[in-house]
Amino acid sequence: MREWALKWAQERARAWGNALLPPVCLLCGASGGHQPLxxxxxxxxxxxxxxxxxxxxxxxxxxxxxxxxxxxxxxFDRVFALYHYVFPVDRLIHELKYSAQFALARRWRQELATRLVTQPHRADRILPLPLHDERLAERGYNQAQEIARALSRATGIALDTQSLSKCRATRPQSESSLKERRRNLKNAFACQTDLSGQRLLLVDDVLTTGTTLNEAARVLKLHGAEEVTALVVARTPKHH
Ligand SMILES: [Zn+2]
Ligand SMILES: [Zn+2]
Incomplete structure (x- = not known):
């Protein structure tokens, strides 16, 4: 069997196996609940x-x-975040990103959506922070887009996955200095839409230094966006 086919078969077997087991808390292993935690x-x-x-x-x-x-x-005009990016949130987000814990992703999306609808202001569009095509192919899905889709469903605010795109793959942010990060991000995003007067929600999983969200917000404002609110599951304290 080809390597990819074997990998696919293993993935499927694991997913089916998971579906048959009783739901177990991802952190402490307690069983019986229908939520991931x-x-x-x-x-x-x-x-x-x-x-x-x-x-x-x-x-x-x-x-x-x-x-x-x-x-x-x-x-960006402001950030909403639910958690500090420390243990065990860092571990959970890692799971969300790399092992496709869809139950967990759903729970977080619901939570973000609940918080969001209690906010007094409205937005016209929800945009996930895009992944470059190469990264998307590697990972199979964009977790920011999954969160954005749930938010859109919960709030009735239109999901916009077209306007903002990632034009080139950037190196993982954690491996570079702040200066390098800024250089690395130059012209990383493109916008194809006139966003004049639009209030936007820009969704990502984690806010680290804010450089990436800031660069995306810069491009959106350049294309007319009136307001950009960044919405993330967790944020790290600043390092500079
Ligand atoms: Zn637990
Ligand atoms: Zn500040």
Whole structure:
């Protein structure tokens, strides 16, 4: 059997195997629930709640703007995130990305959607942060797009997977310095639509330094977007 066929068969066998087993909490192994996490583990996830910068969510003493956003305001108008990107959220997001934990993905999408609909402002379109075709082929799906699709369903806001595209594959962000990251991202995104007056929700799984979302937001604003809100499952504290 060809290698890819073998891989495919193994994947299918694992998926069918998983479907037959009783649902088990991904973190503690408790059985019986129909959610990927048991209620105790769900409650223990590190939620973002402390006073923080209204734009980037960096912790600040009184909820005022952080220094970085005062000096270099980002192109996005604000960020919404559910969790800190620390254990066990980092592990769960890894699962979501590489082992196609669809039950978990669904749960998170629901949560993001619930949070989102409680926000007072509306948006005209939901855009997932695109993956380059090469990466998409490697991984088989774009997790940001899966989250965006659920949000669209839950809120009735139109899903737009066409306007923003990734024109070239960029190196993994974690392997490069901030300066390199900026250079690496130059002209990485393209926009094919006139977005004049549009309020956009830009969806990704994790906000690390914000460089990628910032560059995407810059391109969207260049094409007329009035407002760009970044929506992520988790964010890391800033490193600079
Ligand atoms: Zn548990
Ligand atoms: Zn800030």
């Amino acid at each position: 048991c209620p105790a583990c769900q409650n223990d996830l590190p939620a973002l709640s402390a006073p923080c910068c209204p734009i980037c969510l960096e912790a600040t003493p009184y909820g005022e703007r952080c220094g970085a956003c005062l000096v270099h305001p980002p192109h």
